[in-house]
Amino acid sequence: MLGRIEQKVLRGGRLTPEEALALFETDDIHLLGRLADTAAERRSRGRAYFVQNRHINHTNLCLNRCRFCAFSRSKGERGAFELSTEEVLERLEGSPEGLSELHMVGGLHPEWPFEHYLELLRAVKERFPRLGIKAFTAVEVDHFSRISGLSLRETLARLKESGLDLMPGGGAEIFSEGVRKRLCPEKITAERWLEVHRTAHELGIRTNATMLYGHIESYADRVDHMIRLRRLQDDTGGFQAFIPLSYHPFNTEIRGGRPSGIDDLRTIAVSRLVLDNFDHIKAYWVMLGEKLTQVALLFGADDIDGTVVEEKITHAAGALTSEGLTREALIGLIRGAGKVPVERDAFYRELNLYGDRYEDRQGDGAEAPDRFRTARARQ
Amino acid sequence: MRKRLHPEGVVTFVVDRNINYTNVCINRCRFCAYYRGPDSPEAFVLGRDELFRKIEETLEEGGTQILLQGGLHPGLDLSFYLEMLRSIKERFDINIHGFSPPEIHYIAGRANLTVGETLQSLRDAGLDSIPGGGAEILSDRVRQVLSPRKIRSAEWLEVMEEAHRLGMRTTATMMFGSVEGPEDIVEHLDALRGLQDRTGGFTAFIPWSFQPKNTELGETVQDRPLGAGGAEYLRIVAVSRLYLDNFPNIQASWVTQGIKMAQVALRFGANDFGSTMIEENVVRAAGVSYRASRRGIVDAIRSAGFKPAQRDTHYNIIRRL
Numbered sequence: 001m002l003g004r005i006e007q008k009v010l011r012g013g014r015l016t017p018e019e020a021l022a023l024f025e026t027d028d029i030h031l032l033g034r035l036a037d038t039a040a041e042r043r044s045r046g047r048a049y050f051v052q053n054r055h056i057n058h059t060n061l062c063l064n065r066c067r068f069c070a071f072s073r074s075k076g077e078r079g080a081f082e083l084s085t086e087e088v089l090e091r092l093e094g095s096p097e098g099l100s101e102l103h104m105v106g107g108l109h110p111e112w113p114f115e116h117y118l119e120l121l122r123a124v125k126e127r128f129p130r131l132g133i134k135a136f137t138a139v140e141v142d143h144f145s146r147i148s149g150l151s152l153r154e155t156l157a158r159l160k161e162s163g164l165d166l167m168p169g170g171g172a173e174i175f176s177e178g179v180r181k182r183l184c185p186e187k188i189t190a191e192r193w194l195e196v197h198r199t200a201h202e203l204g205i206r207t208n209a210t211m212l213y214g215h216i217e218s219y220a221d222r223v224d225h226m227i228r229l230r231r232l233q234d235d236t237g238g239f240q241a242f243i244p245l246s247y248h249p250f251n252t253e254i255r256g257g258r259p260s261g262i263d264d265l266r267t268i269a270v271s272r273l274v275l276d277n278f279d280h281i282k283a284y285w286v287m288l289g290e291k292l293t294q295v296a297l298l299f300g301a302d303d304i305d306g307t308v309v310e311e312k313i314t315h316a317a318g319a320l321t322s323e324g325l326t327r328e329a330l331i332g333l334i335r336g337a338g339k340v341p342v343e344r345d346a347f348y349r350e351l352n353l354y355g356d357r358y359e360d361r362q363g364d365g366a367e368a369p370d371r372f373r374t375a376r377a378r379q
Numbered sequence: 380m381r382k383r384l385h386p387e388g389v390v391t392f393v394v395d396r397n398i399n400y401t402n403v404c405i406n407r408c409r410f411c412a413y414y415r416g417p418d419s420p421e422a423f424v425l426g427r428d429e430l431f432r433k434i435e436e437t438l439e440e441g442g443t444q445i446l447l448q449g450g451l452h453p454g455l456d457l458s459f460y461l462e463m464l465r466s467i468k469e470r471f472d473i474n475i476h477g478f479s480p481p482e483i484h485y486i487a488g489r490a491n492l493t494v495g496e497t498l499q500s501l502r503d504a505g506l507d508s509i510p511g512g513g514a515e516i517l518s519d520r521v522r523q524v525l526s527p528r529k530i531r532s533a534e535w536l537e538v539m540e541e542a543h544r545l546g547m548r549t550t551a552t553m554m555f556g557s558v559e560g561p562e563d564i565v566e567h568l569d570a571l572r573g574l575q576d577r578t579g580g581f582t583a584f585i586p587w588s589f590q591p592k593n594t595e596l597g598e599t600v601q602d603r604p605l606g607a608g609g610a611e612y613l614r615i616v617a618v619s620r621l622y623l624d625n626f627p628n629i630q631a632s633w634v635t636q637g638i639k640m641a642q643v644a645l646r647f648g649a650n651d652f653g654s655t656m657i658e659e660n661v662v663r664a665a666g667v668s669y670r671a672s673r674r675g676i677v678d679a680i681r682s683a684g685f686k687p688a689q690r691d692t693h694y695n696i697i698r699r700l
Contacts, residue, residue: 257679257682258639260679260682260683260684261640261641261643262643262645262684264639265643291612291640292637292643293609295609295613297610336608336610338610
């Protein structure tokens with residue numbers, strides 16, 4: 001079976017669910033890594049991306065209270081917070097220059113009306129017109145649609161009008177109904193998640209997709225998840241990146257170990273091979289740690305997210321990584337994997353390509369790299 | 380090669396505690412965040428009561444060894460070390476894995492004894508085995524930059540050779556990811572392999588990477604603010620497994636690389652998970668704090684697809700889990 005899969009991958013053929021499962025089950029992670037790296041190299045030509053981004057969580061108040069989440073709070077509970085529009089703007093003012101992406105997600109606030117979010121988007125867009133706003137997971141968008149009484153399409157259209165550029169891939173968790181029922185019974189169904197993303201794509205909003213793995217799901221559930229994403233991507237082409245999220249069990253109601261480093265690499269590699277219509281596979285350093293993220297770049301990933309600055313959600317679940325990394329650290333990390341670091345913006349337009357060794361251009365002034373590539377729109 | 384040497388898929392670990400008897404050190408290595416000068420308000424020498432309490436706790440947790448190490452303290456002489464060893468052995472049945480070659484060399488110099496004589500007295504007082512620390516990179520060109528006041532390569536190797544001749548087993552380490560080049564790493568591995576051919580006294584090789592935070596050297600290697608990356612670590616583990624064909628064991632360093640990377644290292648040549656480290660101070664001073672309980676270690680080995688087993692200092696399996 002593996003020999004056949006290998007041939008297929010080298011030919012650029014599409015893997016079946018059975019073949020995907022065989023890849024999850026193989027003990028030969030070195031072969032898996034080589035195949036995934038081949039597939040990644042074919043697309044990215046040795047490049048790996050990072051972005052100067054910032055995470056902002058506008059509130060941790062949440063009506064859902066998923067069992068795997070250590071971040072959410074109920075109203076009045078210790079540690080509950082909500083940021084006003086002004087406070088969000090202040091945080092952005094304090095960010096380093098060169099910021100090109102805002103990643104903003106939050107809980108399902110019990111009181112804020114839809115208009116509050118539209119106003120937040122408008123305020124950010126007005127003050128920072130060049131910042132790509134990637135905000136609100138499908139779960140939040142579904143919530144907006146319910147509190148506003150608007151259709152999904154209308155809700156997304158209003159968000160877009162107000163400044164929403166992209167949507168993050170959160171809330172997908174695992175699509176499998178049985179697992180979803182045990183993991184997050186209050187959360188929107190898999191069909192609804194896919195519907196939100198399909199509608200966003202139809203309105204020209206590109207999105208990401210995630211998968212939370214390593215809790216109670218099986219390899220077959222992971223394959224099912226990937227196949228459903230691949231199908232939607234065939235229809236719309238609206239996904240930018242797939243981001244497998246390695247489960248962190250601390251401070252949550254779902255017990256059990258964490259996925260092993262080997263499982264993390266395997267999941268990255270299989271997703272690169274199965275999701276042949278996704279441009280990018282992201283190794284999210286906040287969850288994997290810096291060292292494993294570098295190795296993931298040799299197992300099929302071509303994006304390591306970014307500076308992040310202030311990460312709250314994974315750290316609430318016991319992540320030991322930093323809350324943010326500098327641009328120099330990200331460049332060094334990518335270079336150490338033998339890939340060419342490329343700074344991108346929120347839309348994966350290439351801003352800077354660090355083709356030379358970083359120290360060669362020290363002293364040029366950090367903002368003026370040797371080889372400046374002008375932004376190149378993909379569409 | 381790991382499969383050839385360890386075909387059963389067993390991955391071992393030892394239950395022990397790092398006990399640092401002093402942080403005073405005259406070597407002041409540029410990669411170290413732990414040392415203090417003798418007059419620093421943070422300088423300490425561990426008192427006996429605390430030492431014994433730490434050992435008691437180690438035994439209570441099923442520990443079989445203590446890793447007893449410290450700085451090169453100008454105020455301590457051979458009798459201090461002998462007394463410390465005897466006082467432990469009088470009270471406890473535990474393996475003392477202690478004093479890396481720089482310490483042995485320093486103790487010998489202050490006592491005006493040869494390294495062999497010093498080791499003999501330490502062994503008679505209760506020292507069982509010697510940790511492989513202080514090797515850093517066994518290339519004097521690199522040592523001149525990293526640790527100009529620390530013993531040279533030849534002296535490090537001499538201490539180990541003498542220890543092996545007295546029947547003491549030791550480990551060997553390597554700290555990479557600072558200023559060395561690949562040829563220095565090969566020089567290091569080659570020196571170890573040569574000595575191992577003569578004595579067979581090394582039990583394991585333990586590579587770890589330089590942790591740049593809070594160190595003098597960290598401020599000068601700005602192009603890699605995170606230190607050596609995961610890809611480099613796996614390469615070193617794999618190369619050392621292939622080159623050190625006369626070393627029975629290669630240890631993954633979860634303390635410096637994190638549990639996930641240590642798991643991956645098991646597929647790149649490592650077969651041992653090191654210690655549960657009930658206490659660790661030196662790496663933590665350099666800003667790294669990976670935590671793991673004994674249960675966590677066992678689970679980590681199992682979820683990586685291997686069979687966990689507790690071992691003693693000599694890599695004899697005590698218990699399969």
